Amino acid sequence: MDFLRPTSLAEALEMKAADPAAxxxxxxTDVMVELNFDHRRPEALLDLTRIEELTGWSSxxxxxxxxxxxxYTRLIDELGPVLPGLAMASRTVGSPQIRxxxxxxxxxxxxxxxxxxxxxxxxxxxxxxxASVRGRRMIPAAEFxxxxxxxxxxxxxxxxxxxxxxxxxxxxFSKVGTRNAMxxxxxxxxxxxxxAERRVGAAIGSAAPTPRxxxxxxxxxxxxxxxxxxxxxxxxxxxxxxxxxASAASPIDDVRGTAAYRVHALSVLARRTLTWAWQxxxxx
Numbered sequence: 471m472d473f474l475r476p477t478s479l480a481e482a483l484e485m486k487a488a489d490p491a492a493x494x495x496x497x498x499t500d501v502m503v504e505l506n507f508d509h510r511r512p513e514a515l516l517d518l519t520r521i522e523e524l525t526g527w528s529s530x531x532x533x534x535x536x537x538x539x540x541x542y543t544r545l546i547d548e549l550g551p552v553l554p555g556l557a558m559a560s561r562t563v564g565s566p567q568i569r570x571x572x573x574x575x576x577x578x579x580x581x582x583x584x585x586x587x588x589x590x591x592x593x594x595x596x597x598x599x600x601a602s603v604r605g606r607r608m609i610p611a612a613e614f615x616x617x618x619x620x621x622x623x624x625x626x627x628x629x630x631x632x633x634x635x636x637x638x639x640x641x642x643f644s645k646v647g648t649r650n651a652m653x654x655x656x657x658x659x660x661x662x663x664x665x666a667e668r669r670v671g672a673a674i675g676s677a678a679p680t681p682r683x684x685x686x687x688x689x690x691x692x693x694x695x696x697x698x699x700x701x702x703x704x705x706x707x708x709x710x711x712x713x714x715x716a717s718a719a720s721p722i723d724d725v726r727g728t729a730a731y732r733v734h735a736l737s738v739l740a741r742r743t744l745t746w747a748w749q750x751x752x753x754x
Contacts (some may be wrong), residue, residue: 473515475517475520476521479523483602484603490625492512493510494579494629497568497571499572516628524537524630527549529636532636534549535633535634536632538574538579538629538631539573539575541569541572541573542573543569545557545560553594553634556590558642562643562645574591574632575629578598578629578632581621581680583619583677583681584654585681586643588675589643589660589674589675591632591634591673591681593671593672594660595610595611596632596634597633598631598632599630600623601628602627606630608633617679638666640746640751641660641663641747642660642661642744643659646727646739656731656732657721657735658675659673659715660673661747663747665751668697669691670691671683674719677720677733678721684715686714690714695748703744708741711740712741716736
């Protein structure tokens with residue numbers, strides 16, 4: 471196995487173009503597991519850890535841009551106040567050691583339906599920036615996931631950054647696992663209130679072949695929430711929202727849970743997170 475160690479993004483893109491099968495590695499929290507269990511044996515690994523431009527972040531015009539190599543720990547510490555939903559999801563990833571190494575870019579690269587950050591990226595209208603020697607392009611999160619552990623990334627492209635609006639309203643993330651920590655989600659739900667646009671972003675994870683937006687549930691809330699004079703949500707509104715979220719799932723039975731349980735749990739998560747977010751908005 472070849473181990474490629476570029477020191478700049480330009481060099482990394484040239485190496486990826488020359489060997490499209492080379493597997494990018496940053497934190498290694500997914501790739502090394504696959505190697506250790508012999509689920510994957512690539513001919514080359516493309517080490518991205520020495521590329522500084524992938525580990526920074528910037529803020530401009532109400533949007534945050536952070537590099538694909540920014541570790542979860544830094545995202546939580548440095549961007550938590552402006553990206554609260556993504557910080558919540560990042561706190562549920564593995565152990566402190568894994569969060570010190572793992573990255574949102576890696577989560578996107580794996581494109582697992584159970585990836586913790588995916589529901590929040592969808593709910594917050596994130597855009598994924600990818601690059602190759604051919605140039606750069608922007609892929610909305612809603613178009614990034616195309617199948618089980620498959621993305622719209624071309625063979626010669628690398629994920630370089632994520633662009634996401636700063637939060638303008640409350641955000642929430644919640645997941646169910648077989649235990650309380652260091653666990654792959656049985657199902658997950660992300661929610662973001664966008665008061666200026668009078669809408670809600672919502673998405674599910676680990677309950678379909680890909681993470682997905684729940685458009686019917688979002689549209690339902692658009693006609694139910696009173697943004698100017700917020701009042702407590704009725705049981706009928708939260709219940710209907712939960713039903714619509716659950717109906718968007720197409721889960722399977724596996725070792726972590728049954729399809730029926732995932733559908734039920736998503737309804738509960740949706741009702742709870744909506745209630746928490748709306749209470750926070752009403753108190754602001």
